[in-house]
Amino acid sequence: MVAQQADTSLLANDLIDGSDRRDRTNLPIRTQLLLIALECWSAACAICLLVATCALWIPSANREIPPIPLITACVALGPAWDVMALLSLTLGLFGLSSCSVWTLSLCLIRSKGEELPKYAVAAHATVLRTHLLTLRPSNLYTVRRVSLWLIVAGGMTLVLLDQLRLQAWFFQLLLFCLVFLLPTPELRLKWLQMMVISIYAYSAIGKLDYQFLNTVGQDFLQAMVRTFGMDCQNWNGTVRVLLASGFPICELMLAAGLCFVRFRRLTGWAACLFHLTLLWLLGGQLGHSWGVLIWNLQFAVQALLLFALPTARPGNLCFVFSTIGKHSLATDLTLAEQRVRWFAPNFLIQACLVLAIVLPATERLGWWDHWPSWALYAPHSSRVQVWVAPHVGESLPIALRQIIEQSTKDQPENQVNTGIEIPLATWSLQVLGVPVYPQARYQLGLSRHLSTIIHDQYAIRAELRSFAGRLEGGRTIQELFNADQIHSASAQFWLNSQPRSFRSKSNSP
DSSP, X not given: OXXXXXXXXXXXXXXXXXXXXXXXXXXXXXXXXXXXXXXXXXXXXXXXXXXXXXHHHSOXXXXXXXXXXXXXXXXXXXXXXXXXXXXXXXXXXXXXXXXXXXXXXXXXXXXXXXXXXXXXXXXXXXXXXXXXXXXXXXXXXHHHHHXXXXXXXXXXXXXXXXXXXXXXXXXXXXXXXXXXXXXXXXXXXXXXXXHHHHHHHHHHHHHSSHHHXXXXXXXXXXXXXXXXXXXXXXXXXXXXXXXXXXXXXXXXXXHXXXXXXXXXHHHHHHHHHHXXXXXXXXXXXXXXXXXXXXXXXXXXXXXXXXXXXXXXXXXSTTHHHHHSSTTTTSBOTTSSSOOBOTTSHHHHHHHHHHHHHHGGGGGGGTSSOTGGGTOTTOTTSOEEEEEEOGGGGGGXXXXXXXXXXXXXXXXXXXXXXXXXXXXXXXXXXXXXXXXXXXXXXXXXXXXXXXXXXXXXXTSEEXXXXXXXXXXXOOOOEEEEOSHHHHHHGGGGSSSOOOOOTTSOXXXXX
């Protein structure tokens, strides 16, 4: 039995690490299989999320909301680039999920189910026994790494071509793929745990402010107490704010509990319960989109695979410093000789991961975007409010006109005549199935697009609003009174706010 488990562990090493070294890992086979299962689960959820938000990824000249590249150099690129990048991403996701399933099946077959948990034995696919045993581990290893690089390359290209694609779940996918490229299971487990802990921590910190506690947090609280037949609208304001703060405090407690070995497995189960509760709250009570629900389900299972079920204990907070050392960050561990190579792939990958963990701390300074900082359901983000004159309403895109008609039908006529507010968030959800990118830079790009299709530079105005203060919720407001001022305001941003040039100028009939 011991010999069979050792043989299975070596097989997992060969399949995932592509090496004949026999001292590569000290992780139990159960934990290695859980890491492989996490790769499969991440790829499967990404495929589901791509399908749920397909309008965002498929290029179309008839799309009402134009793609706004992340950098100016991509503005002139045509839709063929989107197609090639999407093909690369799709091939990579299917390749990664297939390799993970094959690897799990081979390991389970070799182990014959001994000393493995019941859920792993149940996952043993009998239909795969007949042909998977003939596959060579080196082939699976090569396909797996090529698939991961295809995902990273295709995903980064898609984001460069349209910054709205930098959804929080997609950013997490790219980071996880970089972690999966690291050479040893121990290193992958450490970085995955650090990454998830940082997500919980930054998400909680982003919500502990005036805006969340008095807006979105109140919506969450009202939806929760309504289940018990209560209405919190008449409760004391201070009490309601304190109760709303329970949501980010729970996230902060999860982040703290996952940092310590003694509480890690229990906190992993608590994180799973937390996301299942969010599934019920966001889906059953607030009617959020499929993308939100799928991502929360992904986090629930992810908490089990990373924290609740593994038997390995890589350590508590001190493993952050042990990971970033001479023998991991600056060393190419795929080499037999442990030589320092400061430009080795493993060094560059881990340098990117360090930045992904550190840079969200600069979000409130305006140096890092809100979604990559895990500011989720945090309404303090910078934004743009846009108004157009009523006489140019017929020039607007069809879906946007329908949204405006629905939202203004109960408003007094004199209020409508002063200007029609453009609901950018609702427009994005209806046309693309995703929330509008919570960044003033991107929303200014949408304003620029609208200014080009109404053909009257004085029929549009906008307000550029900074992120809200943490304690009082105040914002700095810059007023833009015509199309020229809207275009000129783009110069204050480091990144691009100009829509792609191949888009059609109008979607009006």
